[in-house]
Amino acid sequence: MHIREYQEWVEAWDKARGWDKVLPAHTLVHALEEMGEVARLVLAWEGYKQAEDRERVRQELAEELSDLFVFLFKLAYQVGIDVEEALRQGQSKADARFPDLAEAIAEGERYRQQLRANVARIHEVSDGDASSARC
Ligand SMILES: [Mg+2]
Incomplete structure (x- = not known):
């Protein structure tokens, strides 16, 4: 179709x-x-x-x-x-x-690094909550 x-x-x-x-x-x-x-x-x-x-x-x-x-x-x-x-x-x-493939791939990698940083911050926040809950 x-x-x-x-x-x-x-x-x-x-x-x-x-x-x-x-x-x-x-x-x-x-x-x-x-x-x-x-x-x-x-x-x-x-x-x-x-x-x-x-x-x-x-x-x-x-x-x-x-x-x-x-x-x-x-x-x-x-x-x-x-x-x-x-x-x-x-x-x-x-x-x-996005005519330059290498530039587009680099942009995708930059974004994935940002996502990893965001996930790390989530872990910091949840670890912080867990440690403050123990106090
Ligand atoms: Mg429906």
Whole structure:
């Protein structure tokens, strides 16, 4: 399936049911609702709550991402955006922004070092809490 075919399918599916007759803001709220479901599952995937079956979480995440994409494609057709063309332009923008591969890799490493520093601070805070709790 091509991206434009999918967008056309979403629009035709909605129009056949009269579900295209809502404002883009309504569609955006639905997209945000789906994003919340995606967020809950990403937290579950990362172990926020124990006893979650990781494979089940992955399958649910696929479903919720699909739900989210439906509303994003719907929002696009409601305002006359061709998602395939928008993505093509996005690719060009990304290529122009990070043309130097070595520089982009270095930027990724800089960010991972920052993440490691953040995790170290979390350990310092939690170790501090543990030592103050013993006093
Ligand atoms: Mg959903």
